[in-house]
Amino acid sequence: MGCLGYQLLCERFQLPAFPLSRPARVAPVSRVTQTADALLVPAQVAPGQDEPLEQLLFALKHEGVNLPVLAQVLKHIPGSDILRRVQATPSSRYVRVLGFLWEAFQGRELEGDVAITGPTVDLFDAKRYLTAPGQRNARWKVNFNGLGSLRYAVTVERTPAIEGLLALNILDHANAFVAGLGPQATDRALAWAYLHETENSFALERETPSQDKAEAFVALLKQAHQPRPMDEDYLVELQNAAITNPLDRAAAYRHEQNWLRGPLRGAAGITYVPPPPELVTALMDGVLVFANALPKVIDPLVAAAIASFGLVFIHPFMDGNGRLSRFLFHYALCQSARMGSGLLLPVSVAMKRNEAAYLNALQSFSMPMRRCWDVRWLSDETYDFRFRGDEALYRYWDATQIVEFSLNMARQALEKDLREETEFLDRFDRVYRQIDERFDVRGNALTTLVITALQNNGKVSKNRRKQFQFTVPAPVFDAIEQVCEQALK
Known part of the structure; x- marks a missing residue:
């Protein structure tokens, strides 16, 4: 099946471009259907000709705004072609967007009269993309509501x-x-x-x-x-x-x-x-x-x-x-x-x-x-x-x-690291305070035992018992485990 829109334009002009996530192609479907890796288009919806301008208008309508491709393709589109389409359909949203982007990427205005009609339109569909407060272009009645500017911008789709x-x-x-x-x-x-x-x-x-x-x-x-x-x-x-x-x-x-x-x-x-x-x-x-x-x-x-x-x-x-x-x-x-x-x-x-x-x-x-x-x-x-x-x-x-x-x-x-560490510190305080009130244990030793016990599901390991056997009374180990069990509930 033939490719359409941005994919066709990338191939025709041999553009350096990142692979499209969902390239458009003609397929035996009854309506435009988006799959995980393609945009399937019925033959009757596909552009009737391979003319770049027709493919661009199709892409804007069905594939969204791909600025890196548009910036390159519009360099290949004569201004006279854009002007004729604008004069023929001055209220068309996608024609106005192309005129606006052509001038932005070329750094100059089209030569000829441009009399735009219709209300101001957004460049990015806010239902599809994250957007920012717009910058209105009065000449084209196009609102640049992208993230950034036409000098540097990113797109972010509204995924679930x-x-x-x-x-x-x-x-x-x-x-x-x-x-x-x-x-x-x-x-x-x-x-x-x-x-x-x-x-x-x-x-x-x-x-x-x-x-x-x-x-x-x-x-x-x-x-x-x-x-x-x-x-x-x-x-x-x-x-x-x-x-x-x-x-x-x-x-x-x-x-x-x-x-x-x-x-x-x-x-x-x-x-x-x-x-x-x-x-x-x-x-x-x-x-x-x-x-x-x-x-x-x-x-x-x-x-x-x-x-x-x-x-x-x-x-x-x-x-x-x-x-x-x-x-x-x-x-x-x-x-x-x-x-x-x-x-x-x-x-x-x-x-x-x-x-x-x-x-x-x-x-x-x-x-x-x-x-x-x-x-x-x-x-x-x-x-x-x-x-x-x-x-x-x-x-x-x-x-x-x-x-x-x-x-x-x-x-x-927030939910795992900061919250869990705060909860750990709270448990440590409660265990340390209760043991310190009951037993006379060096602070450093008690800190080590409480921390490692809390990290070990409330158990003082055999290695820790052996390490501190000559400096910490045996009943302390059992007491730490009992208090840790309560703290971990």
């Missing part, structure tokens, strides 16, 4: 999983949870969150931080609550603070090509190539909108996810990008004014526990982008990189999988 996670109001529940704790419990829970967020952020990069490194990153995380706008200078300061090797500290965004590699030798070992250095500043300007402005106008967790992963995909520095991306997640949440003072969701703890899903989210962008680069291994650490894609692939991308993953990690960070 995303809708369900957004409905949980995770940030409101996090604030309510902390508000319900006493001052001492709050301090201890947040101290645990900052420390373990730090350790797991490093662990995601296969590093174990020294005490100095850990303390520096904790201080960095606490800085996220400060109302300072994020820009290149601020990111440079943060990168310098996060990196201990002075030779790796940056003075500005990178001015050379960098890359990520795996264990294989040569070009086969290159797993991802970030954008060429000449694109970095413009792309980072787009990412920082999600850190500074959008957390106040869309769900902050959505903005935080896009800012965090967007920085990783751009890799604006030669080192420290991973840690900075996770800082940016917290920064975006704090700038939303929806996070209580000092509150932190330990999302890196959840990410480390779900590391395979984290890698999969990263690869949803990095793997198809890698195929847009020709890489030749010259010698040792010397490579020749040639980008055969289009910058639209870096400017416009589908963040659906990344947002779904990040929302799930935020949920787990």
